[in-house]
Amino acid sequence: MPTKTFAKLKASGRFIALTVRPGIINKHLTSAQLNVLARLADEGAVKYSAGHSFIVSVHDEMLDEVMQILTDVELYVVPPTPSAIMKCCDFCDGDELAALPIAKELLREIEQMPLKKRVRIGFNACTLACYNAVQDDLALIYHNGGFDIYGGAVPMGRRASSGELLAKNIPEQYIIECVKKLLVHYNTSNVEKFFRFIKKEKESIQQYLKGD
Ligand code: SF4
Numbered sequence: 001m002p003t004k005t006f007a008k009l010k011a012s013g014r015f016i017a018l019t020v021r022p023g024i025i026n027k028h029l030t031s032a033q034l035n036v037l038a039r040l041a042d043e044g045a046v047k048y049s050a051g052h053s054f055i056v057s058v059h060d061e062m063l064d065e066v067m068q069i070l071t072d073v074e075l076y077v078v079p080p081t082p083s084a085i086m087k088c089c090d091f092c093d094g095d096e097l098a099a100l101p102i103a104k105e106l107l108r109e110i111e112q113m114p115l116k117k118r119v120r121i122g123f124n125a126c127t128l129a130c131y132n133a134v135q136d137d138l139a140l141i142y143h144n145g146g147f148d149i150y151g152g153a154v155p156m157g158r159r160a161s162s163g164e165l166l167a168k169n170i171p172e173q174y175i176i177e178c179v180k181k182l183l184v185h186y187n188t189s190n191v192e193k194f195f196r197f198i199k200k201e202k203e204s205i206q207q208y209l210k211g212d
Contacts, residue, residue: 004044005045006055015044015058016063018067019054019055020054020055020076020077025090028093033073039069044056083115084110084119086106086122087136088131089133099126100125102142103123106176106179109176116187119137121137121140122139123139123142126142134150135155137153139151145171146170146172148165148167149209152164152166152199152202166205182209
């Protein structure tokens with residue numbers, strides 16, 4: 001079993017865990033990226049997570065330097081602040097690109113939107129919905145120029161469950177407005193856990209997503 005886990009490092013010093021990905025959509029690693037991760041594994045720890053990311057444990061004194069090293073080789077670092085975080089599928093390694101323009105727009109408008117807690121948004125470029133988007137807090141599933149939105153998954157524990165369908169066939173020109181409205185609604189609610197918020201507010205969410 002590993003001897004240098006984040007928990008053990010944190011108990012022995014001021015370590016921070018960074019979430020790192022090969023890219024926002026790209027899932028292939030380059031040799032330069034692997035070299036950087038190998039060096040960081042020697043200095044701290046690198047673990048693969050259930051959320052399709054690397055968890056890189058670094059000493060907080062090294063944080064700025066490590067962020068620079070990671071971004072120099074085009075690794076994507078998710079900031080440790082509470083915010084909206086998108087997790088995209090790999091667009092069939094670039095063979096399914098119809099949803100790419102709207103995915104880029106969503107990333108620009110939604111990714112890292114400050115929130116009271118981190119909200120994971122899964123984005124799938126087709127209805128095969130791999131990368132488990134329906135197990136994320138929100139799932140945006142693209143097909144034929146529109147989106148189905150699922151929300152409120154319980155990602156782990158013995159009561160784990162997928163998100164529920166909140167809206168069907170939202171035209172892509174409205175999706176950013178819909179997601180922003182939902183996130184602002186969550187942020188101003190008095191419910192902390194996202195799945196509890198969805199459960200409590202499901203009917204009103206379904207109404208405004210429908211445009212009522
Ligand atoms: S969700 Fe669809 S487009 Fe995305 S990787 Fe899976 S099969 Fe490809």
